[in-house]
Each structure stands twice: as structure tokens, then as C-alpha cells.
Amino acid sequence: MTDNAQEIFPIVDDEGHVIGKTTRGHAHDGSKLLHPVVHLHLFNSRGELFLQRRPDWKDIQPGKWDTACGGHVDYGESVDKALRREVSEELGITDYSPQPLDRYVFESRREKELVWAFATVYDGTVRPNAQELNGGRFWSKAEIESNLGHEVFTPNFESEYHRLLAPCPLFEGQP
Numbered sequence: 001m002t003d004n005a006q007e008i009f010p011i012v013d014d015e016g017h018v019i020g021k022t023t024r025g026h027a028h029d030g031s032k033l034l035h036p037v038v039h040l041h042l043f044n045s046r047g048e049l050f051l052q053r054r055p056d057w058k059d060i061q062p063g064k065w066d067t068a069c070g071g072h073v074d075y076g077e078s079v080d081k082a083l084r085r086e087v088s089e090e091l092g093i094t095d096y097s098p099q100p101l102d103r104y105v106f107e108s109r110r111e112k113e114l115v116w117a118f119a120t121v122y123d124g125t126v127r128p129n130a131q132e133l134n135g136g137r138f139w140s141k142a143e144i145e146s147n148l149g150h151e152v153f154t155p156n157f158e159s160e161y162h163r164l165l166a167p168c169p170l171f172e173g174q175p
Helices: 079-091 139-149 155-165
Strands: 010-014 019-021 034-042 049-054 065-067 068-072 101-108 112-121 138-139
Touching: 010 034, 034 065, 034 079, 034 155, 049 079, 049 101, 049 139, 065 068, 065 155, 079 112, 101 155, 112 155, 138 139
Parallel strands: 034 112
Antiparallel strands: 010 019, 034 049, 034 068, 049 065, 049 138, 101 112
């Protein structure tokens, strides 16, 4: 299995306004065309954070642990619709209330993304899609922190962890 290099993504400015379009392949080939993505951080009421394991066939960061749900916004799709679509496709969840955390630009050596980050508390069944993910599980804050910097997680997750999640009161069941 591989990602569809011909999938169409919007190109956006720093505020998220669509200014063009490109293919997934071109967005990920080092062009650094800014394209929008959504992230959902899924906590349970015990304060643990669900992480997905990226499949080995992914074109970016294969085999690493990452945000519970992360995906691209399709051309012509809103951020809210993209979030709902991705969470349903990847985790099999439809009944949750996402809370916005931040919007920021993340840049790696291959790409540049406008990330729309959300969080929610969810105690229902999580059903990782075997065609989208290589499984997933809940992690404690201590377990995540002991694995930071050891190439267990994607660089984007580690950056977002320090920026948004480490101080988050949802960890360890805090109010």
C-alpha cells in the first residue's frame, strides 16, 4: 500500500486562506508548499493520551508513533469536515467534542504544514483502521516523556507535545 501521490491538497497562506492547489506528491517533495492538516489529541478520563503507530508504507515518518489522528485537508474541504472525516476513517469515532488547541506552521525538511490542533476526552472504543494505521494505544505522560528524543515518535508529535500537550491539564486526569 502507498499514499496517493496524485491526491489534491489546497495550498494556503499562514491564516489558512486557500491560494492554490497541488498534489500530495509535490507537497511532500521538498517544495515546502504550505498545506493544511488536522490533528486530534485523544485523551481518556484517566489522563492518558492515545497515539497511533504509523504504517511502514507511509511516505512521511513510517513506523513512528504519532498524534491519535492526523490528516490532510482535501481541496475544497473545511477544517471541521476534514477533522470529522479523518477521525472517523482512522479511529472509528464519530461522537466526540473537539476543542481547538492551536493553529501553527510546522516545517520539516520535506514539507511545510499549517496544523490545526484539537483535543478531546473520549472513553469509548477506539478502533484503529488497519488500512490507515499500524495500531494504537493509550500512553501515560510519564511513558511518553521517557521515550522523547529516542526516535520513537514523529518530530511533529514531539514538537506538538512540548508546545501544547505537556502543560495540558487533561494529562493524568487533571481537570
